Amino acid sequence: MLVTLNEILKKAREEHYAVPAFDCMEDVLIRTILDTAEEKKSPIILMVLEHDLVGKGIKYITSMIKGVAGEYKIPIALHLDHATNFEIIEKAIENGFTSVMYDGSMLPFDENVANTKKVVDMAKKKGVSVEAELGHVAGKEIDGTSAGETMLTDAEEVVKFVSLTGIDALAVSIGTAHGVYVSTPELKIDRLIEINKLSPVPLVLHGGSGTPLDQVQNAIKNGITKVNLYADLRIALMEGMKKAVEVQKRIDPLPDELFKPAKDILKNKILEKIDMVMSENRA
Template identity: 45%
Template structure:
């Protein structure tokens, strides 16, 4: 069953757990997430990034998830991740995404709020939910070598609590991504989450809160963040690492390079499911269905 974010995150908020949200780039990643979630009785939150959704890929990926959702007994949400172009968001909604993230975090406050409000108005008319970002989660996106080293001082880009109330008055979003010290990609040094800042935000905001850059963040810090109001944690690099490690091991171990692809992906599947299952159990989204 394909659903939007609301029901999933409100239950997570009420019962103080978080749902891991996994960016998927292909069928193997989708299958690993859905199989793990079904085995663990966890809601499944799938994310798609623009780089994997160009041209026909947008409809093909949306169609693939929609078709898959008819073969699993768990609720599944497919959210467009980090979209900055409103036209592209509209295309994704028309293609069948059940949730979208508008990322105006690099824009001035007023412009971010105004554009997010426009997305909310459009998306809600289709029953599609919207996540926005306030503050800015640093950049070291996988696949983008040029931005793998962030020069931003995280302290300068943390979410400012006073802005949250004003933002939500303008843009009535369904979930809000906050910057409290995590980064996208692979960390150069262990992050230290600002739980004090998170508490300042939850004291004035009742929207489900989202943590980006979950990969590589120590479990105890994420558990602390969940206790203090985080309901969705985005994961990409950890699963990509498992996928690629499995492929590397398998390809290095075979002599016949024309080996059947189903066999080549075998180890990747096992490693990805291990990572995904670990996140589900750590965040407490297992046994919720």
């Protein structure tokens, strides 16, 4: 069943677990994520990036997810991730996304507030939740370009930002990075504790892939309610496709046999992440 981000994260904050949020764009990913999450009775957030929605992409993705969501007994949020294009954000809202993220983290505070408030005003008319980012998570963008320098979230700005924008969830920068890590991160848990005491809304951790288990769970115990994950799924999918090529060399497989190695490896990774965020049996 489709629900808003607001509905999913309030419960997570109260009960001290997080909801896994996976970027996805094709049937193999979407089906494997949903089937695995239902097996574990875990709420789930399916995230889509702006570039996956260009052209007919928005119709393909929303028709797939909205078409099957009612068949699952777990809460499912359909979330637009790291969006900056107001036109695409508006289209996502109109086409059934239940939450959107406006990413103004590279902008000056006042401009981030103004743009985020514009998105909130659009979204609230349709009952859609809004996530924003304060501070900036560095690393690599999906196209391999730099995501800029890390700027840790200033706890003193959190209350003002939430009050001025009316957002439902806040992504914070506490030491993670997007993409694949080149060295082990050290999350600033003291900073997170300070932010969580002040924040009136649930907190989000971006760059969850590759972050050590103990650090992620410590962050969850101290206020994180949504953990974004993509790089680990891309790596798992690649491993599965390599195995599929080996299968194809030996036999002439049917399509379901060809996709099975990718689905199996993806499922194992998704199970690992559900265990990591402690969301099993929370649906």
